[in-house]
Amino acid sequence: MSTPILQARNVTKSYPGVKALDNVNLTLMPGEIHALLGENGAGKSTLIKYLTGVHQADSGTLLIGGEERNFANPSDSTAAGVGVVHQERNVIREFTVAENIVLSRTPKKCGFIDWKKVNSEAARCLALMDLDIDPGTPISSLSSAQIQLVEIARALYTETKVLLLDEPTASISDAEAAKLFKVIHRLKADGAAILFVSHKLDEVYAHCDTVSVLRDGKTVLSDAALADHPQDEIVNVMVGRSLASLVTPERTVDSTQEPVLELRNVTTTAGHGGISLQVRPGEILGLYGLVGAGRTELAHAILGRERITEGELLVNGHTAKIRSVRDALHEHGIGYVTESRKEEGVFLDQNITRNVAATTWGKLAGPLGVVGAGRERELVAKYIDELSIKVSSQDQLAGQLSGGNQQKVSLAKWLAADPRILIIDEPTIGIDVRTKRSFYELIWGLAEKGLAILLISSDLAEMITLADRIVVMDSFTLAGTVDNTHHYDTMSQDVIRLIHAKALV
Amino acid sequence: MKFKLPATMGSQYLVLIATIVLGAILLGVSSGGNFFGPVSMQTFFQFLAVPILIGLAQMITLAVGQLNLAIGAIGGVAACLAAVMVADWGFNPWLGGLVALVVGAVAGIANGILVVVTKINGFIVTLATMTVLLGVQYALVNTRTISADNWKSVAALGKASWFGLPAIFVIAIIVAVMVGLAFKFTTTGRHLLASGDNEHAATLAGISNDRSLTIAHGASGLIAGFAGFISFTSLPGVNQSVGGDWLLSSFAAPIIGGVSLTGGTVAVFGTVLAAFVVRLVDSARAEFQLAPAWVNLVIGAVILGTVALGRLRETRETAKAGMLRARVANHRINAAAVENTAAEEVKL
C-alpha cells in the first residue's frame, strides 16, 4: 500500500464551550475521491479550514506525503500542494478572472508582474476546466456559479496533489457539475487525492471511492470504502439520533377559508416573473428551491424591499401596497424571521430585552414616546418563557447565546409583534438536531393558532416534515407545487423533477 | 499590455477631461486670453504639485479601505522640521529635504503599525496622530515664518522650469506615474488592492493584510512628506500653517477621481485630473475675484454630486439586472404555456 498523500490524526479544535473537532482522523490516498459527509454544523468546513491552514488546531498531527507539517497560514498549504475551494466565494471583485486565478503566486519578470503570463496561465487553468471565459473579464461580471467554477480553476493553478472541495456543486447546474467531475476524474487518474464535501448523496455514490462521516465534530465513519455502505446506512450514520421520535401532528388546513396572503402573477424588480401563490390561515406553505432560486428575494418583494411591477399582492383579499417592512407589519400584520440571524436577525451587541422588544415599542410607548421599562421586561419575559429561550438574564447580550437560542430570539421578536402572517426564512440552518425539533414544534403550534406561515428552506427533509404544501421555485419562477404526502422518496423525486424540468427549458 | 479601462471608469475620465478643457476655455475667454499667458500658466501648474501629491497620498490609504487624516500634519511637520534644521541648526538644505521625506515615511509607518496593532479604526488613529503632529509642528516653529532665503539652493528647484513646465509639477507627475506603475506592475501594489477589496479572500491567497495596511500608511506618509518637501522648496517661507488646508483637498481629488472609500480601487489618472479640476476652480475664483471660500463651496458640491451619481448608477444597474431576470422568467413561462397549449392542440 502506498503512503497517504494527506493524513490528519486526532485533530481536536475547541471553541469556548464546544468542541468543533474532536479527535478527527482522515486519510487521503493518491488516486482516490474521498467523500466527507455530515449534517450542517458537523465540523466539515472547520476540518477543511484546518487542513488548509486557515485555522490552527488545539492538538493533532497533519502528515503530507508522510511528513509532519504544520500549516500556519493558507500560503503554507498552497505551497505544500493542497488546493481548496471553500464553501463561500472568496474572490477580489475588482480584479479580472486571470488575476484572481494567479493571485497566490503572480508570475513575475524582473521583479514586475508579467501580465502576458498571468493571462496565459489563467487561460491554461480555465481550459483545464473547459470553461469558456475570457481571462481578462472582470470577475464581478460573472454569476456566482461561474465564480465558483473559476475558483476551482484557481485551485488547479498551483501544482495540486490534494484538492479539497467544500460543497462545490451546491449552486451550479448539472451541466457545470458534469464538467467538474470530468476534471476531478482526470486529477484522480494523475494520482491526486480529492476530498469531496456534498449533501447530494447521488453524486457522492456516482463518483466517490471512499467516505468519512463527521457528526458533532467526531469521526463516526472513517476512511471506509463507499461500496460497503449503502445510502440508507450512511444517512443513519450522519444523523445518528434518528428523527423517528419526532411525532408529526395530524394537520388539516381548512381549505374553505379565504387565503390571507395571495400573489397573483407577480413580476418584481428582483427579477421574479409570473409568481402566483396562496397561503391560508393555519397553513404552512413551503417555498423550496436551490440557492439562488429567488426565494428570499420573493419574501423581500412581499415585504416591500423589492417593488412589485406587475401583478397583485393581496392581503386578506384586498390589494396591498407595501413599501417597507414597517408597512408590512403595522398595516398588514406580516412578520419576517430573517435568513441569516447573525447579520439580519438579531442585534448581537444588544441585550435580549432590546432584541425581543424591538417590534413592540410603538405599542408600549406612552405619551412623548416614553417606553415603560417594566412593561417591556414583562412582555419579553413572557416570550422567553413561551419559547423556552435559555438565557442567564434579560440583560445578557444576544451575541452570547448559542445559534439556536439566537434564532428563538429572532422568532420571539416577531411573535411579540403579533402578526397574522409569518414568513420564516431558513429557520434551522446550523442548529443542532434537538433544537431543530423544538423549533418544528413551535412552528406547528403557531400554525395551530391560525397564523399563516410561509416557510423558506433548502432542507427538503425539513420541508416535508413541516409544510402542508410545497411550492418549488427555480430561477425566479415557480416550477410547480407538490402536496405533502409525507412520503419522503416520492416527494423528493417530484420536487427534484420539477426543478430539473424547468432547468431544461 | 493594453491599458483597457472599464467602461464606467473611462466615461468618468472623459467627463473630467471635458470639464477641464471646457473650464480652461471659459477661463481663457473670460480673461481675454490672459489665462493662457506664460506667467498665468506657470502659476497654475506650480500650485498643482501639492494637490496632486496629497491626493495620491490619500488615494493609497483609500486603496486599502483606510483613510489618513494626518496627511496635512505630516506634510507640515516635514516642512517645518526641514526649515528648522536648515535655518536654526545649520544643516545642509538638501539634507533637510531628505529628512522631510524620512519624517513622512516614519509617521506614516507609525500610523500603520498603530492601526494594525491596536485594531483601532484608522479614522481615529490618524485623528490622534494628526493632533499630536500639529502640536509638534507648532512646537517647532511657533508663530515664526522661516524665510526660504535660508535654503536658496533648494528653493531654486521650486522656481526651476523643466520642459517649459515648473519642475515641481513635473516631479509630482513623475511621482504619480510611479504610483500608477507600482499599483499595476508590482505584487505589493496588487496585494494592497486585494486587501482593500476583500480581506478574507486576500488572507486565503496568502496575502498579509497587516503588511498591506502598514505599507499603505507608510507610502501615504512618505508622499505626504514629499508634499511637505515641495512646499519647503516652493513657498516663500515655512510656518505653522503649512499643511493646514490639505485635509479636505486630499479627499477631494481621489473621491472626484473615482476612488471608492470601501477600498480595492485606485485611480491615479482620475486623481490627477480631479486635482486639475480643483485647481481650475481656484483659478476661476481668482479670475472673478471671489472670496477664497467659494472654492470650498463648489468642491463640496462637486464631491457630493460625484458620489451621489456613482451611487445612482449602481442602483440603476441592479434594477436593470432585476428587470432582465424578470423578462427571462416571464419569457420562460410564456414559452412553457405555448408548449402546453401546443401539446394540448396536438392531443385534440
Add this chain to the structure above:
Amino acid sequence: MTHAASPAGAEKRRQGINFRRYLTSPQSFLVLIILVLVGVIGAAKPNAFNGAFVVAPLLTSIAIFTIVGLAQMMVLSIGQMNIAVGNMAAFGAMFTGMAFDLWDMPFLVGLLVGLVAGSIIGGLTGWIIARTGVNSFIVTLAMSFALLGLVPTVYSMLSPGSAFTSKPDGMEFLGRGTFLDVCMVGYCGPAAIPVMVVPVLIVVLFVGGLYARTKLGREILLTGANIKAAELSAIPTNKRVVLVHAISGALAAFAGILLATSTGSFTPAIGNEFMLQSFLGPILGGTLLAGGYISVTGTFLGITLALLIRRGLELFGAGVEMLNIFLGLILLVALSAERIRTVRRRRPVEVPAETPPDTPSEKEAIPSGASA
C-alpha cells in the same frame, strides 16, 4: 444624571453594585482622573480655583463643548460620523447673528432661528446619507467643504467687519452671566457657576432621557447596532438617520450660539475648534464608534477631562502645542481601552459548533453610512 443608556448600562444597574465592573467602567475611570487632576492643580497652584476668574470660564467651556460632544455622540450612536459639526455650528450661529443684526429679533426668537437652521442643515445631511447610501464620512466632509465656503461668504456679504455684533437683551446674561446675577430674596448665587449651565443641563437631560426611556432612542440605538437588522425589524431606519442628523445639527448650532454669546460676537470662525473635541468627549467617555452604544455621562466627563487638561497646561505655562500632543496621546490610549472593551463585550459565553467565533465580524474600517 442620566446613565449610560445601553444594554450594558442596564445590565450594570440590574446586577446591583458590581464593584469590579463599576470600577473598570470608563466613566468611573474618568471621574478618578478628573479628581486627581483637580487635586494636583489645586495643590500646585492654590489660587487656581478662584471662582469668578477660573472656574466660571472653565465651566462655560465645559458646558459649550459638552453640547458639541453630544452632537457628535448622537451621530456616533447610529454608527456614523459628522465631520461638519463645527461648520454646522457656524451655520446655525450665523442665522442667529443675522436674526439679531439684520432682523432685530428678540433673543429667544433669534436662538430658535439658529437652532432651526442647524437642524435643517443637519437633516439635509442625514437625508442625503439615507437617500444615497453614501458613507457618512464623505457626505459630512462634503457638507463641511460647502459650509466652509458658504458661511464666510455670507458674512462678508452681509456685514462690514465679517461679524454680527448686535446684542439683544438676554444674550449677555446667558453668555457671560453667573449665578451672582441671579438674586432671590436678597441672596445671590455663587459667581463660579455660569448661567449657561442651566440650559445645557436641560439639553443633557433631554438627550439622556431620549436614549434611556423613549421608543425613538431605542430605535436609534438599534439602527446603530445593525442598520439592516433594524430595517428588517420594522424600524424606519432612514427616518431615524435623518432625525439623528437633524438633532445633531441643532445641537451643533446650539453650541455655536452659546460660544457666540460668551464671546459677544458672531463670526465665521465659530466652530473651528469643534471637530477634534467632538470626537474626544464621546470616545473618551466610552461611546462606541461602531454605533449602538452611547454614554451621555461619559461624554460630559470626557469633555471635562480634555478641558481640565487644557486649563492645567495653561496654568503651568505650557504652550498650545503641548495640549495637542497630550490630547492626541490620550485619544490613542482611550481607544486602545475601547478596543479591549469591545473584544470583551463580544466574547461569547457559549459557542455552538456551527458558529465558530473565528470570522471577525468587526465593523468596517470606516464607519459606513447606510451602506448596502
